[in-house]
Amino acid sequence: MIDLSGKRALVFGVASDASIAWSITQWIVKAGGTVILSYQKRFRSRLFQLTEGVSGIEALEECDVAHEDQVRDLFNRLEGRIDMVVHAIGYAPATALGKPIIFTTEEDFTTAMVISSYSLQRIARHSMRKLNPNGSIITLTYLGATSVVPGYRLMGTAKAALESLVRELSPVLGAAGHRINAISAGPIRTLAASQVPGFDDILDFMEHTAPLKKNVDQEDIAKTAIFLLSDLASGITGQTIFVDNGFNIMGVPPELDSLGRD
């Protein structure tokens, strides 16, 4: 088991018990770490219910990452130092997801890029003054960053920028001894995923096509997350690691493989 005892994490992106960030939180605590959870105002009551009586949660902090002053104030309020940061945030206006990207407005484009991509730079920048030596930051991305996935549209462009940011931030953080990586998660039913048109079809196609012939779940992602957050991953930075049962390596669906047919 990975040992995170004595380590503190700041986790962004829990909205419900289905959130990938909630599973990561539970696995950090299971590994001996503690967590400060930052949530978006609209999920406040849900977060308080979810975390009631749960050990290992140090504090709940409201923050909208679209606003520089809110992120700055959150880090100013943070007492002591932290070791790990989880950025599990994604958003694009529904109006943009429902139509081809050629119709995306500048306003929707900017919103998606600021919340889904730029927020990582914002959080990494403020983290620099709070991270203990050998700190680790992770973010969550999706295959739509590098391939066209119907329904994902503008989010794919935002995730491409996010993955580039992980690479660009890596030497900057590395100069201070910190690491930053992305996990490219396979599709999982969550609140954010419910905004993606045709999501159920994507789940079916993934299960059918992935080498492991199943979908991933929140725990699959959380297990890789705690590895990347831990010192076991001390030589890994600037990477996007796929946790998708191998789906991304398939060029064509398995039924096109004549050698696989009887």
Ligand SMILES: NC(=O)c1ccc[n+]([C@@H]2O[C@H](COP(=O)([O-])OP(=O)(O)OC[C@H]3O[C@@H](n4cnc5c(N)ncnc54)[C@H](O)[C@@H]3O)[C@@H](O)[C@H]2O)c1
């Ligand atoms: N579910 C999937 O299929 C899947 C696959 C690959 C990657 N991801 C990524 O995983 C991450 C977590 O998503 P999830 O699927 O667990 O869904 P989720 O809905 O549980 O989490 C999304 C989170 O983003 C937060 N958020 C959105 N706008 C914000 C803002 N302005 N300020 C602060 N927080 C804000 C929400 O509050 C929510 O907690 C996202 O980056 C998502 O793109 C999800």
